[in-house]
Amino acid sequence: MKTIIASILLLAVTSIGTAGDLKTLNAGDTCPGFALKNYDGTDVVLDSVLKGNRYAVVMFIATQCPVSNAYNGRMADLAAAYAGKGVAFVAINSNKAEPAPEVAEHAKEHGFTFPVAKDPGNVVADSFGALVTPEIFVVDPGKTILYHGRIDDSRKEEKVTKKDLDEALTALLAGQKVSADQQRAFGCTIKRVEESGSR
Secondary structure, X not given: OHHHHHHHHHHHHHHHHHHHOOOOOOOOOEOOOOEEEEOOOOEEEHHHHHOOOXXXXXXXXXXXXXXXXXXXXXXXXXXXXHHHHXXXXXXXXXXXXXXXXXXXXXXXXXXXXXXXXEOHHHHHHHHHXXXXXXXXXXXXXXXXXXXXXXXXXXXXXXXXXXXXXXXXXXXXXXXXXXXXXXOOXXXXXXXXXXXXXXX
């Protein structure tokens, strides 16, 4: 019996080890580029997104995560608010169980005006070290990460007291540094393909 329990515990540790072994990028780090397909079939290339913009907001989101879905309206509103200010929004879906057609339907249903790209095999999520949805990275044209963390401090919009992403973008556009007090994103874990480290 003890042997069986030990085996189960070992399997549990192994199953979460892949995400735990990832290096998460934070403010000051340089992020990798990526080239993915938007839900409408067009290309989403980070270099192209950054060209002509002051910043890019890279958001890891999901179709089935209730936390990510609680932010759908807020993500759409933020993208609209900053659209004319040189800030481009890009969403990435890295969940293995959420196929591209589902991502496309979800984006259309919620009226997203920003690209929502599918990340096959969670390659881009791994390169950023993104762990949950929603999780946010703000990047400058040199691909330096200036902000990494949550959108705000509550899943329930009526209980929000700190709008972290909005404050970070406001500071950047005013020529100020983003606060070093960047709070970790919270939400559903990104469901990765098995043995992603061996791809």
